[in-house]
Amino acid sequence: VVGLGLIGGSLLRRLADQLPVCGYDADELTRAAARDAGYEVLESVGELVRTSQLVVLAVPLPELPAVIAEVAAAAHEHLVVTDVCSVKAPVLDLVRPTRIPYVGGHPMAGSERSGFAAADPALFDGAAWVLCLEDDTPLVTWLVLARLVTGMGCRVVPCTAADHDQAVARVSHLPHALAAALAAGAAGSPLALALAAGSFRDGTRVAATRPELSAAMCVGNAPALSIELDALIARLTELRRRLTDGEDPTDWFLPGHQVRTGWPRPAAGFDLTDGEDLRLRLLDVGRRGAAVTGIGKDGEGRLLLSCAG
Amino acid sequence: VVGLGLIGGSLLRRLADQLPVCGYDADELTRAAARDAGYEVLESVGELVRTSQLVVLAVPLPELPAVIAEVAAAAHEHLVVTDVCSVKAPVLDLVRPTRIPYVGGHPMAGSERSGFAAADPALFDGAAWVLCLEDDTPLVTWLVLARLVTGMGCRVVPCTAADHDQAVARVSHLPHALAAALAAGAAGSPLALALAAGSFRDGTRVAATRPELSAAMCVGNAPALSIELDALIARLTELRRRLTDGEDPTDWFLPGHQVRTGWPRPAAGFDLTDGEDLRLRLLDVGRRGAAVTGIGKDGEGRLLLSCAG
Numbered sequence: 001v002v003g004l005g006l007i008g009g010s011l012l013r014r015l016a017d018q019l020p021v022c023g024y025d026a027d028e029l030t031r032a033a034a035r036d037a038g039y040e041v042l043e044s045v046g047e048l049v050r051t052s053q054l055v056v057l058a059v060p061l062p063e064l065p066a067v068i069a070e071v072a073a074a075a076h077e078h079l080v081v082t083d084v085c086s087v088k089a090p091v092l093d094l095v096r097p098t099r100i101p102y103v104g105g106h107p108m109a110g111s112e113r114s115g116f117a118a119a120d121p122a123l124f125d126g127a128a129w130v131l132c133l134e135d136d137t138p139l140v141t142w143l144v145l146a147r148l149v150t151g152m153g154c155r156v157v158p159c160t161a162a163d164h165d166q167a168v169a170r171v172s173h174l175p176h177a178l179a180a181a182l183a184a185g186a187a188g189s190p191l192a193l194a195l196a197a198g199s200f201r202d203g204t205r206v207a208a209t210r211p212e213l214s215a216a217m218c219v220g221n222a223p224a225l226s227i228e229l230d231a232l233i234a235r236l237t238e239l240r241r242r243l244t245d246g247e248d249p250t251d252w253f254l255p256g257h258q259v260r261t262g263w264p265r266p267a268a269g270f271d272l273t274d275g276e277d278l279r280l281r282l283l284d285v286g287r288r289g290a291a292v293t294g295i296g297k298d299g300e301g302r303l304l305l306s307c308a309g
Numbered sequence: 310v311v312g313l314g315l316i317g318g319s320l321l322r323r324l325a326d327q328l329p330v331c332g333y334d335a336d337e338l339t340r341a342a343a344r345d346a347g348y349e350v351l352e353s354v355g356e357l358v359r360t361s362q363l364v365v366l367a368v369p370l371p372e373l374p375a376v377i378a379e380v381a382a383a384a385h386e387h388l389v390v391t392d393v394c395s396v397k398a399p400v401l402d403l404v405r406p407t408r409i410p411y412v413g414g415h416p417m418a419g420s421e422r423s424g425f426a427a428a429d430p431a432l433f434d435g436a437a438w439v440l441c442l443e444d445d446t447p448l449v450t451w452l453v454l455a456r457l458v459t460g461m462g463c464r465v466v467p468c469t470a471a472d473h474d475q476a477v478a479r480v481s482h483l484p485h486a487l488a489a490a491l492a493a494g495a496a497g498s499p500l501a502l503a504l505a506a507g508s509f510r511d512g513t514r515v516a517a518t519r520p521e522l523s524a525a526m527c528v529g530n531a532p533a534l535s536i537e538l539d540a541l542i543a544r545l546t547e548l549r550r551r552l553t554d555g556e557d558p559t560d561w562f563l564p565g566h567q568v569r570t571g572w573p574r575p576a577a578g579f580d581l582t583d584g585e586d587l588r589l590r591l592l593d594v595g596r597r598g599a600a601v602t603g604i605g606k607d608g609e610g611r612l613l614l615s616c617a618g
Contacts (some may be wrong), residue, residue: 008440019355059612068311068596072468085565092570103408104386107504108504122436128503128504130504145385162475163500166501166505167498167500169499169502169539170494170498170501171495171501171502171504171508172504172505172506173356174491175508175509175512175513176340176508177512177545177548178487178510178512178545179512180561180562180565180566181548181565182483182484182487182569183327183564183566183569183572184544184568185483185540185541185544186480186491186568186572187474187564187568190596190597190598190599190618191468191472191476191596191597191598192475192479192480192593193572194437194439194466194595194599195439195466195477195481195483195596196480196572197478197483198515199480199484199485199488199514199515200480200484202484202511202512202514202515203487203511203515204565204568204569205490205569206507206508206511206512207562207565207566207569208567209562210557211559211560211562211563211566213558214562214566215557215558215561215562218548218558219552219557219558220554221553222552225552226552228494229545229548230549230550231343231494232490232494233542233545233546234489235490235493236486236487236490236538236541236545237449237542239490240535240538240539240542242527242532243527243531243538244531246531249528250524251520252489252519252524253489253516253520253523253537254494254520255493255520256491256493256496256513257489257516257517257518257520257523258493259493259495259496259513259516260407260513260514260516260517261517263492263495263502264394264502264505265502279395286500288500288602289499289500289503290503294317309503
């Protein structure tokens with residue numbers, strides 16, 4: 001595990017129960033803290049790569065180019081790389097030229113805290129965990145990682161990096177932008193803030209996120225977020241037009257009502273067996289909003305993937 | 310109390326502890342339910358008006374014109390009227406021609422439930438309660454109502470109908486529109502909904518409101534909401550431009566961050582004494598986001614208004 005902050009540190013703690021695992025962090029104090037907590041901590045990315053078969057990159061996006069160069073310099077033929085960044089296409093673009101087998105990952109878990117001191121092996125319990133499946137992702141590598149992640153009690157959502165980035169723009173980055181825009185509208189309005197209640201409280205909650213974190217998140221996924229912003233602005237412009245024209249907006253409110261009252265939906269289980277087109281069938285699982293929950297064998301020794309959604 | 314739904318019914322129950330109070334509802338079953346619960350229920354608006362000094366209109370906005378005509382037909386010289394509608398300028402426009410002393414009111418309390426069966430005397434505990442103060446509102450009438458409302462444990466926020474409508478457009482109607490627009494964006498995206506977590510959950514919560522209720526709320530306050538929609542669309546368009554131009558959006562996120570981390574703010578107490586310009590000083594209390602919390606007398610028998618904010 002390269003990078004021992006909240007996510008990387010939690011992963012080191014969680015995996016140590018089931019695998020031989022070691023870590024590295026660019027910060028000397030973080031390395032000392034992890035070592036004091038009883039974990040094996042190495043002194044460079046190169047040393048870690050040379051002694052590992054699977055490397056998890058858990059550093060912020062701006063630090064990834066330098067770290068990936070260090071990984072590539074020490075790469076060996078048994079090496080597999082994954083990561084935990086909240087945006088996937090830019091990471092794919094960075095790793096692909098190294099030709100190291102790579103599966104992009106994104107655990108949908110976190111907290112408002114940060115650093116190794118906040119690391120918690122239970123952070124991922126029950127979480128969705130995206131594992132990206134591109135045309136050139138080795139399926140066997142994807143399955144190894146999926147088994148590791150389902151073994152941690154997570155649901156593995158298979159999708160492409162592009163589909164992931166559009167989806168998180170829609171349900172995570174856009175809500176952060178809207179919360180900030182809504183809260184900003186009440187600046188300089190003490191009367192409005194005195195009358196604000198539940199809808200303002202919930203609609204602006206994530207506006208309390210540190211501005212530089214929200215900004216980095218949006219910039220890192222700018223193309224996908226721009227598409228979502230355009231669609232949202234168009235929807236609001238249509239509501240504005242109806243108010244001007246005196247046209248009933250009830251059916252404008254209907255799609256959002258249907259989505260929200262139907263979410264989250266109850267999950268049903270189903271199985272996938274290994275065979276033809278497994279890659280396409282896995283991508284279809286993610287596209288349907290379902291996930292792989294376990295990987296085992298059927299009575300005849302064939303791969304059997306338990307799914308739910 | 311005319312209209313015994315959630316708000317009117319809760320008010321009937323709450324006031325019955327301290328005043329002789331009676332109610333009316335257009336629905337026969339609701340009248341029977343209130344009577345069975347031990348309350349005095351009359352058979353017409355006219356009968357109620359003739360036996361009351363203060364009438365509280367607690368019917369939906371579309372029913373108000375007819376109810377106000379009935380009230381005006383039975384009006385007497387000691388009658389005072391208030392209401393609990395969530396929009397104030399349209400009600401003022403309806404009542405003003407009757408020349409009945411009127412103070413617009415809006416308790417900032419509610420629940421997702423409705424009807425007399427859901428009525429709860431504790432619904433208003435600790436709530437802000439707007440009482441409108443226009444140039445032509447008799448100050449003595451306003452003070453009588455303010456004493457009644459503070460006596461129920463509510464904070465009275467003095468403001469004009471126009472300022473009220475702009476404030477609730479900003480912190481209540483706009484959040485409802487944004488929640489619906491955000492939720493609608495995820496329609497037909499099972500993958501996005503599978504990855505959605507806290508920011509989507511909170512940002513879309515009020516999209517579960519019945520579409521016809523959200524629509525009626527927005528149409529009832531269309532001029533004020535249109536101004537807020539324009540401002541919000543402009544803010545989002547600026548973020549969109551920054552993403553396109555590769556300009557750092559950190560300071561775009563800053564005002565919302567400041568508003569949200571400073572809200573709700575701790576309140577400090579202060580007093581107002583009766584005298585010159587009390588009307589203007591009361592409006593200033595509301596404009597500052599403060600409220601009247603109690604009305605009593607000072608050592609020399611003069612009116613003393615306790616405030617907080």
